[in-house]
Amino acid sequence: MSLSAFPAVVTLPVLWGDQDLFGHVNNTIYIRWFESARVAYWDSTGMRDLLLPLSCGPILAAVHCNYRKQLKYPDTIQVGASVRQLGRTSLKIEHQVYSEQRKEVVADGESIVVVFNYAKQQSEVVSDELRRLIEQVERPFQMGKAE
Amino acid sequence: MSLSAFPAVVTLPVLWGDQDLFGHVNNTIYIRWFESARVAYWDSTGMRDLLLPLSCGPILAAVHCNYRKQLKYPDTIQVGASVRQLGRTSLKIEHQVYSEQRKEVVADGESIVVVFNYAKQQSEVVSDELRRLIEQVERPFQMGKAE
Amino acid sequence: MSLSAFPAVVTLPVLWGDQDLFGHVNNTIYIRWFESARVAYWDSTGMRDLLLPLSCGPILAAVHCNYRKQLKYPDTIQVGASVRQLGRTSLKIEHQVYSEQRKEVVADGESIVVVFNYAKQQSEVVSDELRRLIEQVERPFQMGKAE
Amino acid sequence: MSLSAFPAVVTLPVLWGDQDLFGHVNNTIYIRWFESARVAYWDSTGMRDLLLPLSCGPILAAVHCNYRKQLKYPDTIQVGASVRQLGRTSLKIEHQVYSEQRKEVVADGESIVVVFNYAKQQSEVVSDELRRLIEQVERPFQMGKAE
Numbered sequence: 001m002s003l004s005a006f007p008a009v010v011t012l013p014v015l016w017g018d019q020d021l022f023g024h025v026n027n028t029i030y031i032r033w034f035e036s037a038r039v040a041y042w043d044s045t046g047m048r049d050l051l052l053p054l055s056c057g058p059i060l061a062a063v064h065c066n067y068r069k070q071l072k073y074p075d076t077i078q079v080g081a082s083v084r085q086l087g088r089t090s091l092k093i094e095h096q097v098y099s100e101q102r103k104e105v106v107a108d109g110e111s112i113v114v115v116f117n118y119a120k121q122q123s124e125v126v127s128d129e130l131r132r133l134i135e136q137v138e139r140p141f142q143m144g145k146a147e
Numbered sequence: 148m149s150l151s152a153f154p155a156v157v158t159l160p161v162l163w164g165d166q167d168l169f170g171h172v173n174n175t176i177y178i179r180w181f182e183s184a185r186v187a188y189w190d191s192t193g194m195r196d197l198l199l200p201l202s203c204g205p206i207l208a209a210v211h212c213n214y215r216k217q218l219k220y221p222d223t224i225q226v227g228a229s230v231r232q233l234g235r236t237s238l239k240i241e242h243q244v245y246s247e248q249r250k251e252v253v254a255d256g257e258s259i260v261v262v263f264n265y266a267k268q269q270s271e272v273v274s275d276e277l278r279r280l281i282e283q284v285e286r287p288f289q290m291g292k293a294e
Numbered sequence: 295m296s297l298s299a300f301p302a303v304v305t306l307p308v309l310w311g312d313q314d315l316f317g318h319v320n321n322t323i324y325i326r327w328f329e330s331a332r333v334a335y336w337d338s339t340g341m342r343d344l345l346l347p348l349s350c351g352p353i354l355a356a357v358h359c360n361y362r363k364q365l366k367y368p369d370t371i372q373v374g375a376s377v378r379q380l381g382r383t384s385l386k387i388e389h390q391v392y393s394e395q396r397k398e399v400v401a402d403g404e405s406i407v408v409v410f411n412y413a414k415q416q417s418e419v420v421s422d423e424l425r426r427l428i429e430q431v432e433r434p435f436q437m438g439k440a441e
Numbered sequence: 442m443s444l445s446a447f448p449a450v451v452t453l454p455v456l457w458g459d460q461d462l463f464g465h466v467n468n469t470i471y472i473r474w475f476e477s478a479r480v481a482y483w484d485s486t487g488m489r490d491l492l493l494p495l496s497c498g499p500i501l502a503a504v505h506c507n508y509r510k511q512l513k514y515p516d517t518i519q520v521g522a523s524v525r526q527l528g529r530t531s532l533k534i535e536h537q538v539y540s541e542q543r544k545e546v547v548a549d550g551e552s553i554v555v556v557f558n559y560a561k562q563q564s565e566v567v568s569d570e571l572r573r574l575i576e577q578v579e580r581p582f583q584m585g586k587a588e
Contacts, residue, residue: 017322017473027178027210031174035173061213063178064209109209160306182309183309183311355507356507
């Protein structure tokens with residue numbers, strides 16, 4: 001699967017300062033890239049516009065990253081986000097990181113995100129409206145079956 | 148299980164700048180804390196001294212973090228690392244993050260680390276010597292069975 | 295002058311991940327340390343309690359850092375903040391970074407901070423009350439003359 | 442003066458995670474941008490190719506940043522680097538940060554860089570060859586007079 005399977009894709013430069021003592025991009029940077037892809041998803045799909053008036057927003061419950069290849073400066077990466085599963089209160093988002101220099105996927109992983117009501121300070125059930133929105137966004141990208 | 152179950156524990160201050168727009172410690176910071184705990188493990192257990200002369204060092208293959216509670220500045224956290232499983236070429240390290248302010252575990256997760264030969268640029272089998280060292284370090288902390 | 299000349303001093307560990315490709319602590323980390331010292335100043339001197347009810351807070355107008363010695367992991371640093379000059383709308387804060395490993399000052403610099411009214415979205419004149427507070431805090435540490 | 446006056450200009454996205462609790466891009470991020478512009482300068486002008494065979498590289502002696510306007514996500518910035526003065530052992534580099542969203546310069550500053558011999562672990566006099574290279578690079582951008 002290429003990044004064409006992701007509704008939200010962000011293209012980001014690798015910075016020299018992203019590298020650590022080992023001479024490759026530090027592991028924390030990939031987690032920041034995942035975050036950027038998630039934010040692009042909220043913004044570009046209308047999720048943000050749907051949740052904000054309800055005092056709700058996504059909150060990260062878990063993140064997982066598989067580091068498959070080392071990256072070095074200079075490079076440009078593409079990082080994708082796609083909602084693969086919808087639970088009762090959570091969304092499972094798949095990520096991939098593609099290196100334009102290496103011309104291959106260098107990392108993948110997932111984020112588990114909960115819909116959080118900031119006014120009530122508690123998580124919320126994924127509403128039917130949100131479910132429909134995500135399914136509509138993901139359908140062209142073949143979303144996996146719900147949990 | 149408390150952090151007393153971890154052979155390596157690092158105590159770190161939460162910085163104001165660790166917080167993001169949502170008013171809590173950003174998700175990438177926990178991954179940096181995990182890294183600090185792994186490094187403390189190499190340094191304090193003798194793993195580093197064993198591997199360095201062989202041009203070998205640990206390389207991160209995967210990381211997972213469960214964000215269980217929000218953190219705010221000011222706080223001080225303790226982050227632990229403990230090798231729970233030894234595979235043929237990999238180590239599975241468990242982490243916990245304990246908040247001194249909240250007096251509870253606020254996050255946990257794991258790192259999968261591979262022994263990497265920097266001279267040969269390839270991963271290595273976990274040697275018997277390394278296996279013995281880790282078992283000796285972990286025994287007082289009840290290491291789980293090997294994979 | 296030692297860090298004993300600073301009303302606010304924060305002690306922070308150097309993290310392995312603070313180091314960059316050059317094998318020393320990256321230049322951006324010192325700027326984060328300065329920030330931590332400024333925040334400690336607001337919190338510990340009562341400045342924050344004075345400004346917050348007025349919808350005011352400090353905003354950084356400029357920062358300067360002299361990198362005098364290289365730092366490596368492991369080390370522990372102390373970073374200080376002291377208001378050296380009071381302008382009409384700004385405060386000039388001096389910083390020093392002291393390495394416990396090297397037993398010397400490894401960096402120094404200054405921050406120019408403006409009192410910003412977040413409700414009005416504009417800077418404010420340093421009030422007499424704030425001026426008195428800072429002079430009281432700094433007197434034992436021999437504050438320089440006002441601009 | 443616009444960024445057209447800078448021999449090295451890097452275009453970078455503002456990340457959501459670049460923002461801090463105050464809802465604007467954190468002050469440390471600008472320092473990272475300056476670093477990216479300096480690195481682009483070494484790489485694109487031939488400075489790196491000149492210094493590396495001599496075991497020499499640039500080391501940052503001081504940095505200064507004036508924060509003139511607040512930045513928010515989403516935005517794209519351009520950051521420039523230009524050597525404005527050549528000292529005996531140091532280079533004074535001017536920086537500007539231009540916001541594509543705000544269509545104005547939002548920050549400026551400078552870096553003082555020393556030519557450092559990593560083999561001898563000491564700074565070096567700016568060689569005639571390096572001086573000629575920089576003058577050639579900067580001439581079309583009207584370099585200021587030498588100190």
